[in-house]
Amino acid sequence: MLGYRYPGDSRPLRIGNDAIIRSGTVIYANTTIGDRFQCGHHVLIRAEVTIGDRCVVHHKATLEGRIHIGDGVKIMAHVYVPSGTVIGSMVFIGPGTTFLNDKYPMRRAAPVEGPRIEDHVTIGGGATILPGVRIGRSAFVGAGSVVSKDVPPDTLAYGVPARHYPLPDDLSGGNLPELLLPQTDLWGAQSDDSWKE
Numbered sequence: 001m002l003g004y005r006y007p008g009d010s011r012p013l014r015i016g017n018d019a020i021i022r023s024g025t026v027i028y029a030n031t032t033i034g035d036r037f038q039c040g041h042h043v044l045i046r047a048e049v050t051i052g053d054r055c056v057v058h059h060k061a062t063l064e065g066r067i068h069i070g071d072g073v074k075i076m077a078h079v080y081v082p083s084g085t086v087i088g089s090m091v092f093i094g095p096g097t098t099f100l101n102d103k104y105p106m107r108r109a110a111p112v113e114g115p116r117i118e119d120h121v122t123i124g125g126g127a128t129i130l131p132g133v134r135i136g137r138s139a140f141v142g143a144g145s146v147v148s149k150d151v152p153p154d155t156l157a158y159g160v161p162a163r164h165y166p167l168p169d170d171l172s173g174g175n176l177p178e179l180l181l182p183q184t185d186l187w188g189a190q191s192d193d194s195w196k197e
Helices: none
Strands: 002-004 026-028 049-051 067-069 155-158 163-166
Touching: none
Parallel strands: 002 026, 049 067
Antiparallel strands: 155 163
């Protein structure tokens, strides 16, 4: 269902060119998505979400609304992103990752504050990112980690709670465009070299 209407919506859903939207997906009105977007089955994208060009959101991911996502972002399956989250460009988010936006849910009437993920960050599968945490540019978060405090740029963070370590040389330099930008599918025969333009 595309452009799901709700009380108080103010503008229609906008999706750029060359999008692939798979069955079971619901995208609300008041959302803007760039060119060459692709999603898996049963994705939920609520209102007031902005998604840049060449982004992928895999199956059963939930974007709760009032989220900003840059260009070239790949969000794997079963990821939960709450309102107030900001994700930069060229970011990889592993499967089953959970972002949170409220330190004390249902216990105080405080405004929510989602995490801020800067450009070229990699987050391994099953990680949990706590409210208000900032993950700096080109940082790498290990799978299964619980990130409870800010991660400086170019830092390796892993563990429960995540601790900070020097980023190994072979993981530095940011995410590779050839792995994030082509819009190809394991189950399709297409190829995409347009990202090189």
